[in-house]
Structures are given as structure tokens and as C-alpha cells.
Amino acid sequence: MKLVIAIIQPYKLEEVKEELYNVEVNLITVSEVLGHGRQKGVTEVYRGSKETGNLLRKIRLEIAVNDNYLEPTIKAIVKGAKTGETGDGKIFVLDLKECIRIRTEERGTTAIG
Amino acid sequence: MINQADTLFVLLSAAFVMLMTPGLAFFYGGMVRRKNILSVLMQCFVALCLLSLQWILFGYSLSFAPGNGFWGGFSWFGLNGVGSTPYAGYSATIPHQAFMVFQMMFAVITPALIIGAFAERMKFSAFLVFTLLWATFVYDPLCHWVWGEGGWLRNLGVLDFAGGIVVHTSAGIAALVTTIVIGKRKNLEHSPSPHNLPFVVLGTALLWFGWYGFNAGSALAVNGIAVNAFITTNTAAAAAGLSWAFLEWIRNGKPTVFGIVTGSIAGLATITPASGFVSPVSAILIGIAASIVCFIAVAVTKPRFGYDDSLDAFGVHGVGGILGTLLTGVLASKAINPLGANGLFYGNPKQLLIQLLAVAVAVTYTFLVTFGIYKLVDVFFRMRVSEKDELVGLDLTQHRERAYTILE
Numbered sequence: 001m002k003l004v005i006a007i008i009q010p011y012k013l014e015e016v017k018e019e020l021y022n023v024e025v026n027l028i029t030v031s032e033v034l035g036h037g038r039q040k041g042v043t044e045v046y047r048g049s050k051e052t053g054n055l056l057r058k059i060r061l062e063i064a065v066n067d068n069y070l071e072p073t074i075k076a077i078v079k080g081a082k083t084g085e086t087g088d089g090k091i092f093v094l095d096l097k098e099c100i101r102i103r104t105e106e107r108g109t110t111a112i113g
Numbered sequence: 114m115i116n117q118a119d120t121l122f123v124l125l126s127a128a129f130v131m132l133m134t135p136g137l138a139f140f141y142g143g144m145v146r147r148k149n150i151l152s153v154l155m156q157c158f159v160a161l162c163l164l165s166l167q168w169i170l171f172g173y174s175l176s177f178a179p180g181n182g183f184w185g186g187f188s189w190f191g192l193n194g195v196g197s198t199p200y201a202g203y204s205a206t207i208p209h210q211a212f213m214v215f216q217m218m219f220a221v222i223t224p225a226l227i228i229g230a231f232a233e234r235m236k237f238s239a240f241l242v243f244t245l246l247w248a249t250f251v252y253d254p255l256c257h258w259v260w261g262e263g264g265w266l267r268n269l270g271v272l273d274f275a276g277g278i279v280v281h282t283s284a285g286i287a288a289l290v291t292t293i294v295i296g297k298r299k300n301l302e303h304s305p306s307p308h309n310l311p312f313v314v315l316g317t318a319l320l321w322f323g324w325y326g327f328n329a330g331s332a333l334a335v336n337g338i339a340v341n342a343f344i345t346t347n348t349a350a351a352a353a354g355l356s357w358a359f360l361e362w363i364r365n366g367k368p369t370v371f372g373i374v375t376g377s378i379a380g381l382a383t384i385t386p387a388s389g390f391v392s393p394v395s396a397i398l399i400g401i402a403a404s405i406v407c408f409i410a411v412a413v414t415k416p417r418f419g420y421d422d423s424l425d426a427f428g429v430h431g432v433g434g435i436l437g438t439l440l441t442g443v444l445a446s447k448a449i450n451p452l453g454a455n456g457l458f459y460g461n462p463k464q465l466l467i468q469l470l471a472v473a474v475a476v477t478y479t480f481l482v483t484f485g486i487y488k489l490v491d492v493f494f495r496m497r498v499s500e501k502d503e504l505v506g507l508d509l510t511q512h513r514e515r516a517y518t519i520l521e
Contacts, residue, residue: 014504
């Protein structure tokens with residue numbers, strides 16, 4: 001089991017969601033976050049808006065998947081979020097030790113999907 | 114002979130109506146997604162600035178100068194000859210300039226109403242040009258036909274107390290044209306929920322309040338007709354708001370805040386042409402009719418035809434304005450306003466035909482000229498923002514600002 005954490009451009013969320021649905025990854029958690037990488041606070045998107053400081057608005061996705069879903073998930077996120085410009089974001093993949101569905105108390109790979 | 118009470122009343126009414134444009138901004142602004150609220154507030158505010166100037170320079174002259182039946186001409190250009198003495202053709206008891214500034218606020222809010230149709234996707238520069246041209250070539254002529262001295266529809270005897278044709282039908286039809294031509298918003302499988310419903314309620318409250326100036330003020334005097342218009346305005350808004358909530362309750366299971374305020378606005382738009390001609394009981398009927406017909410337009414017809422009138426500028430203002438203008442021809446009574454006419458229910462079926470003709474003329478003219486202006490501006494400015502700008506949002510891409518922060 002893996003936990004995929006992706007940081008993407010806010011305006012790409014709809015496209016990423018669409019791509020994830022296409023590979024049958026339906027369970028995602030979305031949050032709005034601030035951060036910056038190489039962009040130093042000015043992107044093509046927020047052009048000129050230096051007043052907002054150097055933290056940019058991003059969307060963070062968390063997706064827990066079974067191993068065979070990992071590559072499709074990564075490909076879907078890249079396909080939806082990539083523009084080729086600085087600021088497209090990052091994907092982190094972590095090993096996931098355990099997963100418990102609260103309603104049924106199922107554990108592990110059956111609890112994930 | 115200037116009457117001070119009348120003058121004070123009309124000036125205060127003008128201030129009431131001015132407040133409706135920022136009220137409309139919040140009414141609309143609360144409905145859009147949060148990345149676009151500033152663009153809506155900005156469009157409403159810039160309409161206030163731009164059209165105030167247009168009106169002083171030539172808009173008032175085109176609309177109200179005694180030119181011929183079809184336009185006012187330029188004889189009052191720059192308010193030349195529009196002074197502090199009354200102009201009896203409009204009101205014998207208030208300074209001519211007071212009438213001018215009261216009418217200015219109508220000229221401001223009418224083009225602003227159209228914003229609801231193309232919200233979240235029109236380029237700001239194109240919006241400015243479109244709005245200026247629309248005010249000049251659609252609003253000003255229509256205003257002259259219906260209200261101006263010598264206007265040909267006015268001479269036919271059409272009844273439009275405060276703008277069912279001039280304001281709501283024209284803006285509503287322009288909304289229908291622009292929403293169809295500009296096309297749907299991107300990435301909308303379902304219509305997004307309003308990002309700030311309390312703003313929508315606040316905007317409605319300001320509009321309802323301002324509407325007393327809009328309708329009662331249109332009597333241009335402190336008299337029984339103004340009082341009647343005040344009461345019918347409030348009554349229709351109340352009846353429409355309540356009945357819309359019940360309609361939702363029956364059809365969708367729950368009455369909603371968004372529904373009751375939408376219904377109130379539909380009632381206000383619909384009573385506008387009738388407010389000075391019908392009784393309070395007729396106003397209840399008009400309010401109920403407004404909510405039923407506009408509800409169908411918004412909840413049944415729009416999804417069926419699939420156009421994306423983002424904030425229902427056509428479904429509420431256009432449909433309400435047309436309905437109200439026709440109902441004026443049914444329910445108007447000389448017992449309420451001796452300067453008006455009797456409608457169908459009071460033994461004068463001809464009035465309904467006159468109302469019908471005026472609506473047909475206003476719809477046809479607005480439809481054609483709005484389409485022409487849109488296409489013209491589109492050639493030079495491209496009306497619609499780029500797809501990426503639309504996805505990022507108009508606040509950042511058109512104004513480099515955002516409304517809300519996450520952290521300080």
C-alpha cells in the first residue's frame with residue numbers, strides 16, 4: 001500500500017480529478033495549502049501579484065492506493081496537472097503501513113478501495 | 114413651480130437607486146465561485162462610474178431630449194439647457210436636473226443587470242466597450258421610445274411605470290443573447306453552488322430597499338401614487354419570495370435561502386412596470402405569478418435548453434420584466450392612477466395589446482442590436498477570456514487581486 005501526496009496548481013484540480021476518475025481512483029482528500037518551491041513566489045499564473053508575498057496557493061491531494069494502482073495514479077496526476085512550466089508541483093510516494101476503514105474495522109488492502 | 118418635498122423625495126430616491134448597483138454586485142458576487150467575485154464587483158462598480166459620465170455627456174440627451182419619436186438627439190449634450198427649472202414634459206414640480214440624476218441611476222443599473230449572464234468568463238476590456246455601446250445603442254433609444262417626450266411607444270399609450278420594458282426586458286433579453294453567444298463556462302458538469310450565500314442575501318436586501326426609490330420614486334412626487342407604488346413593490350416582493358419558497362418545498366423537499374431571495378427579486382422585477390398602476394391585492398397576484406413563471410424559467414426551461422445564464426439574469430429579470438409588462442395590461446386601473454389606463458380586467462382589452470406590442474418591439478430590437486454589438490466588440494477585443502484565464506479565475510487574471518486569503 002502506498003500513500004500518494006501531490007501538490008498541484010489550484011486551477012488544475014478539475015482536470016486531475018477527471019484523470020483520476022478515468023483510472024478508477026475515486027477516493028481522494030483535497031486541501032488548500034500554501035507553499036513555494038523554485039518559483040520564488042511569482043509564477044506565470046499569479047503574474048505580477050507580488051503583494052501576496054512569496055507563498056503561493058496550491059492544492060494538496062492525498063490518495064491511498066494498493067500497489068497495482070500506484071502507477072496509474074501517478075500517470076493520471078501528471079496528465080492532469082502538467083503544463084511544462086515552473087510551478088506544476090510535485091508528487092510524493094510514501095509506504096503506507098496500515099489502513100483501517102472505521103465503519104467496518106476492515107484493515108489493509110481491502111480497506112483501501 | 115418647484116415643490117421642495119417632491120425635489121427632496123426624488124433626490125433621495127436617486128440615492129436609493131444608486132445603492133442598488135452595489136447591492137446587485139453583492140447579489141451576483143455571492144453566486145459566483147470565489148475566484149471570480151472581485152470581477153463581478155468590479156464590473157458593477159465600473160458600470161456606475163462609466164455610465165454616470167456617459168449619461169451627463171450624451172446619454173441623457175439621447176434618451177430624454179425632445180428629438181423625434183425614435184431618439185432624443187444631441188440638443189441636451191453635456192446637459193446643455195438642463196437646469197434647475199422644471200421641465201414640464203417630465204415633471205413640473207422638481208428641477209430638471211433632479212429628474213436627470215434620478216434617471217441616471219436607472220441607466221447605470223440596467224447594463225449592470227446583464228453581467229449575470231456572462232459572469233465568470235468575459236474579458237474586462239471587452240466588457241467596458243460592450244457596456245458603453247449597449248447603453249448608447251440599446252438602453253438610450255428604448256428609454257426614449259417608452260419614456261421620452263414624443264417617444265413613439267409612449268405616444269401609443271404603453272404603460273411602464275418604472276422600467277419593466279426599459280430596464281428589465283431589455284437587460285433580460287440582452288442577457289439571453291450574450292449568454293448564448295459567449296457559450297458555457299468551462300468545467301461545469303453541474304452548476305456550482307454559490308460561494309457566499311450571505312452575500313446574496315445582503316445584496317437582495319439592498320436591492321429590495323433601493324427598489325422603493327426605483328418604483329415609488331418614479332411617481333416623481335410625494336403623492337398617493339408614490340405611496341401605492343411603495344406598497345405594491347413590497348407586497349409583490351413578499352408574495353413572490355414566499356411562494357418561491359413553497360414551490361421549492363413542494364418540488365425539492367426543502368425551502369432554501371437562495372430560493373426565497375431569488376423569488377423576491379423576481380417579484381420586484383415583475384411589479385416594476387405595474388407598481389404605479391395596480392392595487393396592492395393585484396400586487397399579490399403579480400408576485401405569485403412572478404415566482405411561478407420565473408421558477409419554471411430557471412429550474413425547468415434553462416436546464417432543458419442548456420444555455421449557461423450563470424446567475425439567471427434572463428430567467429429572473431427578462432422573464433419577470435416581460436410578465437410584469439403584460440400583467441400591467443391586465444390589472445392596471447384608473448382608480449389607482451388616473452393618469453394611467455384601465456387594463457383587461459377593468460374593461461379595456463386594448464391596453465393588453467399595446468403592452469404586447471411594446472414587449473415584442475423591445476425584445477426584437479434588443480435581441481438584434483445586442484447581437485450586433487457583441488459581434489462587433491468580439492472582432493476587436495475578443496469577448497471571452499482565454500481558457501487558462503477562465504480556469505485560474507478572473508480576479509487574478511483581469512485584476513491581479515484576490516478576494517480571500519488563507520493565512521494573513
